[in-house]
């Protein structure tokens with residue numbers, strides 16, 4: 001059971017025309033980027049394509065790839081959502097699930113989102129909130145590790161959600177303030193029950209039937225292959241400390257005049 005409820009994720013979708021089309025398009029798009037990065041690494045005589053030396057010059061390609069990747073994911077959602085038997089009850093301006101500690105953010109998504117954020121007047125305020133939430137999450141996780149249990153990370157994620165820290169990017173209206181740039185991890189959560197049950201007291205009960213939309217394994221592997229090309233940047237995979245790490249690399253943006 002995940003932190004958001006008892007619904008088992010659907011890992012196999014029926015290969016409808018829409019599913020085959022969406023996954024084929026996404027696969028080709030990802031293969032092209034993986035091959036581009038492999039060739040770039042080879043040309044640079046490096047094991048991986050992206051590092052601190054060429055991050056600035058690679059920014060335009062990274063932005064355009066990330067935008068395409070997120071668009072393909074949205075196309076995939078359109079293709080698979082009709083297969084969920086109970087539909088979804090999520091709606092604009094809900095944001096009840098935007099109190100989790102977002103994990104599994106790809107490095108190119110952090111770069112893309114940070115590039116957007118750094119043009120905003122509220123960047124410093126957002127980073128301060130990212131810092132306080134990161135400190136809080138790791139304190140909770142440390143405690144969970146000391147206490148032991150089957151899955152301290154999962155317990156920590158659950159405990160963090162229960163404390164109700166809103167995402168630094170959520171607007172007072174409940175909408176996401178970085179909607180067009182939000183990572184795929186934020187695009188995967190849905191609920192087939194009313195939003196009133198997407199709160200801590202109903203988590204992991206039958207009343208909260210939230211679920212995650214997963215990609216096919218081979219597509220996940222392609223994304224992982226692409227992300228390994230960023231490993232020299234050593235970006236954390238969680239959203240808030242990932243953005244803090246990007247802030248340390250701020251000079252890459254000024255060098256690239258972006």
Ligand code: SF4
Pocket residue numbers: 095097098099102167168169170171175176177178179182183186
């Ligand atoms: S980035 Fe947006 S969608 Fe993701 S948790 Fe924050 S407010 Fe919610």
